[in-house]
Amino acid sequence: MLVLTRKVNQSICLGENIKVTVLSVEGDRVSLGVEAPREVRVFRTELLEGTKVVNRESLISEFRTIQEMKEEP
Helix, strand or coil, rough: CCCCCCCCCEEEEEECCEEEEEEEEECCCEEEECCCCCCCCCCCCHHHHHHHHHHHHHHHHHHHHHHHHHHCC
16 A cells, blocks of 8 residues: 655645545544546445445345245245
């Protein structure tokens, strides 16, 4: 993992077309601004992980339903 130190209003670039800027720092909270093309999807990690868990649970539930239907006479 690359670790960078930035101050308010300083930025980093990811590739040629994504720019992340530190907007403010208040206590233990940091506000970031992300400039990226519309086709680049930007997610908060906890939401992405939550979606993966829900999708996995849904898949397991669907598999169980199919198995139960196969077992019916």
